[in-house]
Amino acid sequence: MxxxxxxxxxxxxxxxxxxxxxxxxxxxxxxxxxxxxxxxxxxxxxxxxxxxxxxxxxxxxxxxxxxxxxxxxxxxxxxxxxxxxxLLPGAISHEISEDPEISYQAAKTMGKFQLFLNTLLQEKFSDTIVNFHDLPGRFDIYKKTLNTPRPELLENARTEIEKAEKYFFIVSQYQDIAGKLPKRITHNDTKINNILFADKKILVIDLDTVMPGVIMHDYGDMVRTFTSPAAEDEPDLDKVIFREEHFEALTKGYLEPLKDNLTGVEKKSLLTGAKNIIYEQGLRFLTDYLNGSIYYKTAYPGHNLIRTRTQFKLLESIVENEKKLNDMINNQF
Structure with missing residues (x-):
């Protein structure tokens, strides 16, 4: 109403x-x-x-x-x-998914929301943020930033810069598949805290980036934010782990309502989407750190560097277990 x-x-x-x-x-x-x-x-x-x-x-x-x-x-x-x-009384959102059932229900809600978005005409929507999910563009910005930071920032971020170079192959993987994916209207910001649990309702919020996009990015941001039990700025990397049970739960939940509406290329792109989004976010945090932390709000010096490390730790787990995770995805079809 x-x-x-x-x-x-x-x-x-x-x-x-x-x-x-x-x-x-x-x-x-x-x-x-x-x-x-x-x-x-x-x-x-x-x-x-x-x-x-x-x-x-x-x-x-x-x-x-x-x-x-x-x-x-x-x-x-x-x-x-x-x-x-x-504002729904008693409604909550989660910064961290504490239970695979939460991951399953949240992802299923997002899958149902995507079914609705599939009914919308792309030409009626415009980008509210230009180049929001543009991994090659984000990498180019990052590379240019390497020429301008204060020397101490470069030195502090040396390990993270090496990892950014190590995972550059993800940009090529993205470029290989991006042109083959159908453009749809998608949410584009499917973090766990953009799902609202309200009594018996589970609702999608933060629709400001509903605009043309691709399915793999929505799936990827759920993997990024559902699977770790640690906060995005957790300084203890031993706490940043990839929880396969949450990965399996969110994959099942998201695909249950949606799997018959995806193309073959979209199905194959899902794990690439996870790598893409996590790498992209790591690059964004690292770029901001090297620029003097002027975009993301920070609570202390090095905050963005800590955020970069958690993203790259999560990415490392996915790359090391890629075959197993792809098998989990394929088991849903």
């Missing part, structure tokens, strides 16, 4: 239209520093008209509120977009 809220100032998020019961809601702001605001606003209009029709049978995501002008966003004079969403 779509409800009406005023849209006149930034404080409109706190002037909610009241029904008989008090409303709980979440207000989010979106800066043009990170998003193409016009494209974000346009995508949401198309997306939620389709969701509203589709959710007659199954709820996919929390409801959004409309402004008095009938839009899902209010864009202020600074070009910042504001959006109001339903």
């Amino acid at each position: 779509l409800l009406i809220v005023p849209a006149t100032t930034k404080t409109s998020c706190f002037n909610v239209f009241r029904t008989k019961k008090p409303l709980s809601y979440s207000c989010k702001r979106y800066s043009a520093i990170f998003f193409r605001i016009n494209e974000l606003v346009s995508n949401y209009e198309v997306l939620f008209i389709a969701i509203d029709e589709y959710q007659k049978d199954i709820q996919l995501t929390p409801a959004l509120f409309r402004t008095f002008s009938g839009k899902f966003h209010f864009v202020d004079k600074e070009g910042t977009a504001w959006r109001l969403a339903e």
Whole structure:
């Protein structure tokens, strides 16, 4: 159900239209520093008209509120977009999957969401972030960064730079398969904390990057964020392990609703997608570290270097067990 809220100032998020019961809601702001605001606003209009029709049978995501002008966003004079969403009492998201059943249910929900996304026309959506999943581009940016950092940053990151070179073959693997994959509308940010567990409902959130993409990246980001019991910035690498039972659970969950809707090339690309996304994220953290940590929020010096190490440790586990993991994937078809 779509409800009406005023849209006149930034404080409109706190002037909610009241029904008989008090409303709980979440207000989010979106800066043009990170998003193409016009494209974000346009995508949401198309997306939620389709969701509203589709959710007659199954709820996919929390409801959004409309402004008095009938839009899902209010864009202020600074070009910042504001959006109001339903906040479900008692709902939780997980930073780490503590149980394979959580991984299974979360991935299954994302698979069902992809079934819905498959019904949408690609030409109606634009990129809200340009080159969001572009591994060759990310690697090129990383290589250029090597020419500019302070000497001490280069020295501190010497081991990580060697690993970045070691895994360069993943860029070639991506390039070999990318042109053969069908473009679809995909979520593009399928981290474990973008699945909301609310009573008996499991919903997909953070739809800001719903735009043209490929299935292997959505699968890959689930592998990246579901399989390790450690935080993304865990300094003790002994705690960063690849949990095969979570990998198997999320693979089963994601593919149960989706497997009959994938092409043969998409099926073969899944583990490549996992390697691609983990390597890409490692490069992004490493690039930011070498640039002086100007993009990702950090809590201490070297924070981005710690993040890089956890990504490369996870990647190492996947590369070493690639045949076994591919067999687990193939067993689902």
